[in-house]
Amino acid sequence: MNKSDIVSRSGRFKEEMDKDVTAFTESVSFDKRLWRQDIRGSIAHAAMLKQVGLLSHDECNAIIGGLEQIGKEIESGEFEWKTALEDVHMNIEAELTRRVHAGAKLHTARSRNDQIALDLRLWVRDEIRTTLLNLRRLQSALIELAETRPDAIIPGYTHLQRAQPVWLAHHLLAYVEMFERDYQRFRESMERVNNCPLGSGAIAGTTLKIDRYQTAALLGFVDEEGHPKITQNSMDAVSDRDFIIEFCSNAAITAVHISRLAEDIILWSTAEFGFIRISDAFTTGSSLMPQKKNPDIAELSRGKSARVIGNLVSMLTLIKGLPMTYNRDLQEDKERLFDTADTINATLNITAQMLRHTDVISEKCRAAASDPALLATDIVDYMVRKGLPFRNAHHAVGALVDAAESKNIPLNQLSLEDFKSVAPEFEQDIFDCLNPESAMNNRNIPGCPGTDEVKKQLKHWRRALESDQT
Numbered sequence: 001m002n003k004s005d006i007v008s009r010s011g012r013f014k015e016e017m018d019k020d021v022t023a024f025t026e027s028v029s030f031d032k033r034l035w036r037q038d039i040r041g042s043i044a045h046a047a048m049l050k051q052v053g054l055l056s057h058d059e060c061n062a063i064i065g066g067l068e069q070i071g072k073e074i075e076s077g078e079f080e081w082k083t084a085l086e087d088v089h090m091n092i093e094a095e096l097t098r099r100v101h102a103g104a105k106l107h108t109a110r111s112r113n114d115q116i117a118l119d120l121r122l123w124v125r126d127e128i129r130t131t132l133l134n135l136r137r138l139q140s141a142l143i144e145l146a147e148t149r150p151d152a153i154i155p156g157y158t159h160l161q162r163a164q165p166v167w168l169a170h171h172l173l174a175y176v177e178m179f180e181r182d183y184q185r186f187r188e189s190m191e192r193v194n195n196c197p198l199g200s201g202a203i204a205g206t207t208l209k210i211d212r213y214q215t216a217a218l219l220g221f222v223d224e225e226g227h228p229k230i231t232q233n234s235m236d237a238v239s240d241r242d243f244i245i246e247f248c249s250n251a252a253i254t255a256v257h258i259s260r261l262a263e264d265i266i267l268w269s270t271a272e273f274g275f276i277r278i279s280d281a282f283t284t285g286s287s288l289m290p291q292k293k294n295p296d297i298a299e300l301s302r303g304k305s306a307r308v309i310g311n312l313v314s315m316l317t318l319i320k321g322l323p324m325t326y327n328r329d330l331q332e333d334k335e336r337l338f339d340t341a342d343t344i345n346a347t348l349n350i351t352a353q354m355l356r357h358t359d360v361i362s363e364k365c366r367a368a369a370s371d372p373a374l375l376a377t378d379i380v381d382y383m384v385r386k387g388l389p390f391r392n393a394h395h396a397v398g399a400l401v402d403a404a405e406s407k408n409i410p411l412n413q414l415s416l417e418d419f420k421s422v423a424p425e426f427e428q429d430i431f432d433c434l435n436p437e438s439a440m441n442n443r444n445i446p447g448c449p450g451t452d453e454v455k456k457q458l459k460h461w462r463r464a465l466e467s468d469q470t
């Protein structure tokens with residue numbers, strides 16, 4: 001019997017597999033990454049087989065011992081992966097069977113179809129936990145940056161035109177909110193990942209009396225009360241990759257958020273904005289222009305969102321139109337999933353570190369936010385408080401802006417007479433509205449960038465992140 005025939009080609013096949021076919025169809029080069037999950041799943045499966053009397057005590061122990069030994073060898077790099085054995089499952093099982101006689105019983109009541117579905121669910125479950133942790137770290141880094149310069153006021157932008165002043169902290173907190181939604185999405189997806197598909201077999205389960213609940217419980221597929229959670233339809237279970245699509249989708253949304261943050265960082269670090277300075281260790285130089293300091297981390301974070309989005313599209317396209325149930329196409333899910341998880345976690349991690357090595361230049365921020373024209377809306381609000389209808393006030397302030405522009409002076413240098421000429425309701429106290437601090441003190445509406453509101457938000461997030469046990 002040829003090596004490559006050990007597991008899946010025994011009996012039926014007379015010819016050896018063509019080597020180009022082996023090269024084309026193998027997945028071990030990338031799915032060996034699932035070895036921990038594969039071994040863990042096999043150990044639980046063996047334990048269940050023993051419980052239901054399909055393996056003897058000694059057979060079970062021999063299998064588990066063999067699998068643990070193989071695990072150690074994989075970990076230390078000694079294990080020899082064989083392309084001819086196609087995938088991670090067959091490599092491990094073939095080696096086990098070579099060493100342990102009872103190894104030939106391990107695949108009882110199991111198919112690689114439910115085995116790979118299991119391995120992937122276990123892997124995604126671990127990755128979700130890592131991603132949740134990294135999201136929390138990035139949120140903390142944003143809060144820290146906001147807290148280091150509580151005095152920084154910047155212009156808020158719409159259409160990338162200066163709109164109204166905001167505390168920089170408020171702008172950073174906007175990202176904390178986005179990453180919170182991402183956190184919730186990943187966490188909620190756990191509910192759907194956390195169902196054990198083992199026992200579904202190739203498509204139609206098994207005639208052997210196995211105990212699916214036991215395997216599920218052994219592998220931690222349990223609800224909050226500790227009750228085992230299993231998939232409910234064997235056909236769905238072996239062909240379902242929704243949990244991968246969902247992971248890729250959640251990651252794509254997160255990547256888009258990181259990309260937006262990266263764009264702000266890139267803009268803010270230009271000479272034109274100058275709001276922040278990223279420390280040397282987190283920037284790169286130019287091979288030609290000695291003066292350059294480039295925000296490459298942010299640019300790459302923005303750029304890498306493209307592949308995370310691409311992976312989601314690949315996954316959706318992969319599944320679309322697949323007939324029930326398992327089809328070999330599904331093997332293409334892994335590289336997309338691995339790349340998504342690696343990219344999103346590396347990006348979250350480096351972005352958090354970069355923020356921890358970023359200084360805010362408050363004076364530059366303030367200078368950019370100091371044009372009183374940014375407070376034109378506050379003047380409208382002032383007139384509304386004096387009883388004018390909003391639309392009339394808006395019109396009058398437009399005339400003021402125009403007057404200041406034609407005199408080529410900032411709004412706050414217009415005289416009280418100038419103000420009164422557009423509306424007699426203006427009093428001396430209008431000038432109090434025209435500095436950014438008082439403007440910020442005046443907008444303490446929940447969710448808005450009022451000084452006390454932002455302080456409250458920072459405190460809330462600081463507490464929430466500290467008490468989080470993710």
Ligand code: ARG
Nearest residue numbers: 027087112113116328330331
């Ligand atoms: N390597 C395969 C995959 O990733 C494992 C399942 C193989 N099943 C099969 N019937 N060929 O999808």
